[in-house]
Amino acid sequence: MSSRTTTRTLAAAIGLATAAAVLVSAPSSQAAPRANNVVTIKAEGTDLSGTVKSKRRACKNERKVFLVKQKGAKGGSNDKVIATDITELDDGVGEWSTGNTGIEGRFYAKVKRTALCKAAVSKTVRAARQD
Numbered sequence: 458m459s460s461r462t463t464t465r466t467l468a469a470a471i472g473l474a475t476a477a478a479v480l481v482s483a484p485s486s487q488a489a490p491r492a493n494n495v496v497t498i499k500a501e502g503t504d505l506s507g508t509v510k511s512k513r514r515a516c517k518n519e520r521k522v523f524l525v526k527q528k529g530a531k532g533g534s535n536d537k538v539i540a541t542d543i544t545e546l547d548d549g550v551g552e553w554s555t556g557n558t559g560i561e562g563r564f565y566a567k568v569k570r571t572a573l574c575k576a577a578v579s580k581t582v583r584a585a586r587q588d
Contacts, residue, residue: 491570492516496577498524498566500584506554507566507579509544516574517551520544524555527563527581539564561585 494511505524509517522542528535540558544551553566563581570576 488572491573491575494568494574494577496522496566496568496579498564498579498582500564500582502557502587503559503561503584504554504557505540505564505566505582505584506552509551509553509568509577511551511574513573514546516571517544517549518546520551520568520571520574522553523567523569524558525565525567526560527565531565531581532578558584559586 492511492513492515494509494513494516496507496509498505498507507522509520509522511517520543522544523538524540524542526537526539527533528537539560540555542553542555544553546552561584563583565581566579568574568577
């Protein structure tokens, strides 16, 4: 074996050992999977409110909820966000309320995906003024 071959073999061995040491000492970069959550909505007249439920606290506390007025099929391009609220934790459940919007029609609530939580959409409810 020539000295040139020995030098290359030694350099390769040092490179592999260095790479292995970096891999062993590097922290795991895999994040926890996003948690499921459920968004609910209810209408009392044109007063809309609901909850966000999840096993993960970050998915139900201080979560931005979008109130969407549905036009046509749910999730269509004509749907319009008409209000938002931030959930507040009460007995382990995130509660939200837009108050009395004064707007009649079909509505649903949604929360967007975050680093820790999946997106979710509620069922559709009908809001009507109570005279």
